[in-house]
Amino acid sequence: MLRVLSVLCLAALLSAPGAQAMKLKDYHQEIMTNEQGKIECSACHGEAKRKSIPKMSACESCHGTAAEMAELTKRPEGAGHSVEPNPHDSLHYGSDLPCTYCHQEHKESKVYCNQCHEFKYPKMKR
Numbered sequence: 001m002l003r004v005l006s007v008l009c010l011a012a013l014l015s016a017p018g019a020q021a022m023k024l025k026d027y028h029q030e031i032m033t034n035e036q037g038k039i040e041c042s043a044c045h046g047e048a049k050r051k052s053i054p055k056m057s058a059c060e061s062c063h064g065t066a067a068e069m070a071e072l073t074k075r076p077e078g079a080g081h082s083v084e085p086n087p088h089d090s091l092h093y094g095s096d097l098p099c100t101y102c103h104q105e106h107k108e109s110k111v112y113c114n115q116c117h118e119f120k121y122p123k124m125k126r
Contacts, residue, residue, distance in 0.1 A: 022106045027125060031062075044105065059099040066095035084119045087111065 024032055024039060032043050044054040070089035089095050101112040109126045111119055
């Protein structure tokens with residue numbers, strides 16, 4: 001009997017609205033959730049399969065183009081090495097890296113360049 005109740009409780013939890021929804025970062029919760037409280041996956045993923053990687057154009061529709069992001073995050077003139085390099089205008093890749101190489105919605109974001117370097121980027125939303 002206890003086993004049957006456990007199975008029923010588990011089934012009820014899994015069928016509850018939002019129980020199967022992927023976690024969103026706090027700063028995206030409001031804009032990605034519709035009036036019924038359902039997360040609009042298509043806002044980033046478009047009509048592609050839900051587990052697909054969003055196209056860069058999806059990020060750019062809210063955050064601006066890669067060139068605009070590079071301008072917003074550029075190093076101050078004469079900062080030298082006291083300021084981390086511009087993450088959106090890489091010495092190696094320019095502004096060609098897809099946003100999703102660093103920014104992740106459903107898990108912790110990571111600095112792609114840190115595979116070889118040790119940049120901090122303290123203002124990066126993780």
